[in-house]
Amino acid sequence: MPVTIKDVARAAGVSVSTVSRALAGPELVSPATRERVQRAAAELGYQPNRAARGLITGRTGNIGLIVPDLANPFFPGVVKGMQARAREADFAVFVADTDEDPAVEVALVRQLAKQVDGMVIASPRMSEDELRAAATETPLVLLNRRVGRIPSVTVDNVDGMRQAVAHLVALGHRRIGYVEGPRTSWANRERLRGLRAAISATADGGADVELTVLGSFLPQFEGGVAAADLAVAAGVTAVIAYNDLVALGLLNRFVARGIDVPGQISVIGCDDIVAAAMVHPPLTSIALPKEQTGRAGVDLLLALLKNSGRSAVSTRRELPAHLMVRRSTGPAPTAPAPTDLP
Amino acid sequence: MPVTIKDVARAAGVSVSTVSRALAGPELVSPATRERVQRAAAELGYQPNRAARGLITGRTGNIGLIVPDLANPFFPGVVKGMQARAREADFAVFVADTDEDPAVEVALVRQLAKQVDGMVIASPRMSEDELRAAATETPLVLLNRRVGRIPSVTVDNVDGMRQAVAHLVALGHRRIGYVEGPRTSWANRERLRGLRAAISATADGGADVELTVLGSFLPQFEGGVAAADLAVAAGVTAVIAYNDLVALGLLNRFVARGIDVPGQISVIGCDDIVAAAMVHPPLTSIALPKEQTGRAGVDLLLALLKNSGRSAVSTRRELPAHLMVRRSTGPAPTAPAPTDLP
DNA sequence: GGCTAGTCTGAAATCGTTTGCACAACATGT
DNA sequence: ACATGTTGTGCAAACGATTTCAGACTAGCC
Structure with a gap:
């Protein structure tokens, strides 16, 4: 037929x-x-017939995408970008979700490797060695992480943090908190690094800006809820969270405790997920170009496949971040820090 | 090698x-x-080697999933469920996003059909005829929609609405609003139907419960924002929204206008997306079993493939919904309806 | 012991495509 | 006119599995 x-x-x-x-x-x-x-x-x-073609060429026409958690609103955007770009190049995309479990992740890479020509993986959890090993077995592009010479698409976290700090300092904040995500997360380390760099780059060399690091916490809503009280206790006037889910948790807990945001404390998230604009007050967030990240991932992978293994010309892409200022940030309170509140 | x-x-x-x-x-x-x-x-x-096997068996070992918008938090859950179930059966899943565009949808079905053994499609937009046509070309399972004898997985929207209405009526509400989603959406019609049925099933035959239908609106946050003022003007004491995104929009606008939720007006959403629990007040929502929907979709598809076309034994699955009561619903205000407020 | 039936195994065909090789046709340079 | 390229085309061999068919062997029965 x-x-x-x-x-x-x-x-x-x-x-x-x-x-x-x-x-x-x-x-x-x-x-x-x-x-x-x-x-x-x-x-x-x-x-x-793709099977017939694949049989002889050894290629499948498929690429894989591995994400830790599709329910994290950051990833659907990435998936969309990948889809779009892949379709243009006549590739289909397998998406796999690891449920944040590094063991599943490793197994999945193995399994999927046989069925695709290459994969894009957004994996904060897998160890560097495991990633390196995987990269020798199949063409691989990393998202939001850098490991050795493996091609990667990252976002300029350092500059994102610079914007956030500049924003806060301009509003008069001098005591800033950072709620850490998983310590093993490359992005977390990078953001912390950016934060420190940004502070020492302020007018006075950062002398009068005090950074309090809280954590680490799960990169989820619950993590933020848990971190909120610590932030209050630490007496900071602004908190930057590892990601938006955490920031929403903070926001939620602050409201529940009757702490005014941004009147008493300002909150900044990271990722700019859709929900950020839906809460009250709308969350100021460091927006990452999600779809573009997906597209760039495919681009790099395609280049890699073309050179069939040899390192591509441009093996790294760094995308810009930009601060979406909304209503969760405001002038620093002049009154005593919220420590002595209910 | x-x-x-x-x-x-x-x-x-x-x-x-x-x-x-x-x-x-x-x-x-x-x-x-x-x-x-x-x-x-x-x-x-x-x-x-899957290509070799596929060449002779004529099967790919892949199944496709088409969703209107991955960024709608309802779908990642479905994807996860499908993934899990598909992996157990040694199938891989292609996910495609149509950006809510029915034209893209049709094209995608065509294209994808060649690369998969069957597909699961969650398509509020495609016309019934198009779906019927597609179903003759490739094994197909519908999600959240029924068309003719095409196998489908649906949620018991009617019962979900019954629970919501019972909850509101028990709280004393007598003037209830419903914010419609797209008129072409099967789920929207079903929910409205359930709503009417539920009301006439109340103690007094629904005589003193008044339903105001508002809409239709885009099934997104912005739609809810737009609908909020109409709800207030209509003088309802409780609003049920087509989905959670709309409900969040309502909530947001109410808060912005200084209207207390649930003090002055109660809000119920549908889908129980993650963000529902993250806002303030946490949103009461009709929870749909997302992962289970995905799993059931795969089950039906697999059965369909086994019978290679002839209608499976159980060609329809209806899953239960259940109301997640949170803080956005409360006793109906005894004071005059919020109409005459700022 | 010979015939039949049954159980296991191997040879070979097959799926639809790509690609190395050979060959034909024709143009070019001498 | 003849060797030499160049160009366009077809034949046939892969690719790695499944599946049909037939053969080898064993066992059972008269």
């Missing part, structure tokens, strides 16, 4: 090899036959 | 046919050789 290359060959009055060539490399056949073949193929609605 | 069936055959001292049989149907070979072959396969780490 399905139309094969033979049908096209018969219809065009040529051999199957000619059909194959006419459709693959336009240079390999005469213009006349190419035309004839292409018309025949179009008329019959011919679609090459 | 990769280990093929030949390698296993050589290692086990048998022919490739025997290896194939030993691994596929344990009954087809003698226990002794089966044992030998299986050990050899395990030792070599043999993984059958």
